[in-house]
Amino acid sequence: xxxxxxxxxxxxxxxxxxxxxxxxxxxxxxxxxxxxxxxxxxxxxxxxxxxxxxxxxxxxxxxxxxxxxxxxxxxxxxxxxxxxxxxxxxxxxxxxxxxxxxxxxxxxxxxxxxxxxxxxxxxxxxxxxxxxxxxxxxxxxxxxxxxxxxxxxxxxxxxxxxxxxxxxxxxxxxxxxxxxxxxxxxxxxxxxxxxxxxxxxxxxxxxxxxxxxxxxxxxxxxxxxxxxxxxxxxxxxxxxxxxxxxxx
Amino acid sequence: xxxxxxxxxxxxxxxxxxxxxxxxxxxxxxxxxxxxxxxxxxxxxxxxxxxxxxxxxxxxxxxxxxxxxxxxxxxxxxxxxxxxxxxxxxxxxxxxxxxxxxxxxxxxxxxxxxxxxxxxxxxxxxxxxxxxxxxxxxxxxxxxxxxxxxxxxxxxxxxxxxxxxxxxxxxxxxxxxxxxxxxxxxxxxxxxxxxxxxxxxxxxxxxxxxxxxxxxxxxxxxxxxxxxxxxxxxxxxxxxxxxxxxxx
DNA sequence: GATCAATTTGCAGGTCTTTGCAGGCTTTTT
DNA sequence: AAAAAGCCTGCAAAGACCTGCAAATTGATC
Numbered sequence: 134x135x136x137x138x139x140x141x142x143x144x145x146x147x148x149x150x151x152x153x154x155x156x157x158x159x160x161x162x163x164x165x166x167x168x169x170x171x172x173x174x175x176x177x178x179x180x181x182x183x184x185x186x187x188x189x190x191x192x193x194x195x196x197x198x199x200x201x202x203x204x205x206x207x208x209x210x211x212x213x214x215x216x217x218x219x220x221x222x223x224x225x226x227x228x229x230x231x232x233x234x235x236x237x238x239x240x241x242x243x244x245x246x247x248x249x250x251x252x253x254x255x256x257x258x259x260x261x262x263x264x265x266x267x268x269x270x271x272x273x274x275x276x277x278x279x280x281x282x283x284x285x286x287x288x289x290x291x292x293x294x295x296x297x298x299x300x301x302x303x304x305x306x307x308x309x310x311x312x313x314x315x316x317x318x319x320x321x322x323x324x325x326x327x328x329x330x331x332x333x334x335x336x337x338x339x340x341x342x343x344x345x346x347x348x349x350x351x352x353x354x355x356x357x358x359x360x361x362x363x364x365x366x367x368x369x370x371x372x373x374x375x376x377x378x379x380x381x
Numbered sequence: 382x383x384x385x386x387x388x389x390x391x392x393x394x395x396x397x398x399x400x401x402x403x404x405x406x407x408x409x410x411x412x413x414x415x416x417x418x419x420x421x422x423x424x425x426x427x428x429x430x431x432x433x434x435x436x437x438x439x440x441x442x443x444x445x446x447x448x449x450x451x452x453x454x455x456x457x458x459x460x461x462x463x464x465x466x467x468x469x470x471x472x473x474x475x476x477x478x479x480x481x482x483x484x485x486x487x488x489x490x491x492x493x494x495x496x497x498x499x500x501x502x503x504x505x506x507x508x509x510x511x512x513x514x515x516x517x518x519x520x521x522x523x524x525x526x527x528x529x530x531x532x533x534x535x536x537x538x539x540x541x542x543x544x545x546x547x548x549x550x551x552x553x554x555x556x557x558x559x560x561x562x563x564x565x566x567x568x569x570x571x572x573x574x575x576x577x578x579x580x581x582x583x584x585x586x587x588x589x590x591x592x593x594x595x596x597x598x599x600x601x602x603x604x605x606x607x608x609x610x611x612x613x614x615x616x617x618x619x620x621x622x623x624x625x626x627x628x629x
Numbered sequence: 630g631a632t633c634a635a636t637t638t639g640c641a642g643g644t645c646t647t648t649g650c651a652g653g654c655t656t657t658t659t
Numbered sequence: 660a661a662a663a664a665g666c667c668t669g670c671a672a673a674g675a676c677c678t679g680c681a682a683a684t685t686g687a688t689c
Contacts, residue, residue: 136638156674166675185384186647190385254502272520275508280509316400413650434665435665
């Protein structure tokens with residue numbers, strides 16, 4: 134096998150699998166690992182692959198390492214757009230925190246007149262920009278991790294509110310475990326919201342769909358509407374429709 | 382699994398769920414926790430995540446409010462410095478909002494362990510930077526003008542708190558009218574604070590000393606301590622000392 | 630086809646990286 | 660204050676890497 138051939142083969146493998154190990158290639162092609170290493174080094178010099186200890190990665194891999202400012206901002210914007218259409222004048226709206234909710238706050242039409250209840254500082258700040266929105270901040274201990282208020286007081290307050298709709302920035306959701314979280318206090322707050330709201334809407338990027346965390350907020354059937362950046366007829370969402378959720 | 386792959390995976394998880402635990406990752410990826418820790422440390426060095434005890438947080442999530450132009454910043458800093466000396470470990474501290482209070486928040490020594498109650502969003506955000514401060518946010522309707530929560534609920538909550546000390550960002554003060562405000566709702570909140578705190582401290586730049594507004598918060602004798610950027614023996618403050626206030 | 634220079638390959642050895650683990654320390658939780 | 664969890668340091672083994680070199684291959688030329 135010629136050097137050029139071999140390198141072409143390697144390149145194909147890298148692009149196909151996104152990664153290769155020198156040891157594997159050496160076996161497949163039946164040349165020494167040194168040769169593979171030299172090939173990888175050359176391809177890396179040409180900028181066609183990324184050399185790492187033990188093998189190489191495809192170029193595309195590099196981009197996913199450079200995290201953008203807010204993760205999946207575009208997706209979240211699209212979700213926010215859809216979510217905003219559910220809010221009507223005069224409604225009582227309950228929201229958690231999180232970057233998706235912030236995007237929702239930004240996406241609200243400026244003439245919307247509604248009352249927003251929130252436990253999130255950052256969401257509150259965002260709502261303040263809107264001229265016609267009344268904001269009720271739910272007080273209690275402030276969690277430094279989640280940047281929302283948590284605790285018994287807050288939960289009690291939430292349960293007093295007869296909210297028309299509740300938007301949950303969602304950490305993980307799947308059909309068996311329902312909506313799950315990684316923080317006990319946050320879970321309790323969300324749980325309170327779910328229990329008191331007429332309609333529960335989960336906002337989540339597709340990447341988090343069908344993932345689970347350790348603490349359950351509520352079962353899948355307690356959620357009425359699921360919003361992702363995908364089209365509702367996407368394959369990934371089939372199961373949720375089957376479970377009776379409205380998918381937007 | 383290659384090291385870079387693993388780190389990319391970790392980064393993705395962090396960005397997805399805002400927070401990860403080393404123990405979880407170690408299980409998922411099936412490497413030792415040490416390796417995870419080393420990865421997290423590296424990613425943190427690169428500034429892609431924030432390392433915390435037991436895991437890591439996503440970078441983009443913890444964003445701060447951009448500070449606007451603050452009027453007479455230097456004076457307020459000096460006031461904040463003096464005010465910070467009044468706070469001791471374990472105290473319950475009550476604060477309003479306003480730029481002077483924000484400076485106070487920034488001036489707090491990092492090892493101070495205390496509990497802060499506040500009605501101000503921006504102050505709360507600032508307090509969150511401090512590792513050892515517990516923050517209780519007092520909820521209610523959010524006033525867009527004052528950027529603090531106002532209303533009966535908030536007042537009732539404030540009165541329940543047995544605060545050791547209360548810092549009032551002050552709009553106007555003179556010996557005859559006492560502490561005055563121009564907003565009815567803000568006045569009520571401050572009034573509640575004055576009535577419940579052991580010690581009431583008014584923070585004000587010299588420019589506002591001997592000015593009055595239309596709504597009284599409290600008489601001059603309900604204030605225990607007055608802090609300005611001036612030296613306590615300054616001519617301007619004589620009258621307040623004569624009235625029995627502690628002037629710093 | 631034979632020859633020779635240039636290139637390529639494999640190998641030996643020594644070095645560097647990565648990983649897991651032990652022991653002691655620090656932080657957090659109870 | 661004690662117990663648990665997480666962290667840090669140092670260390671050792673495994674694997675990957677690099678350097679230099681000699682053997683093998685290539686290909687250009689006669």
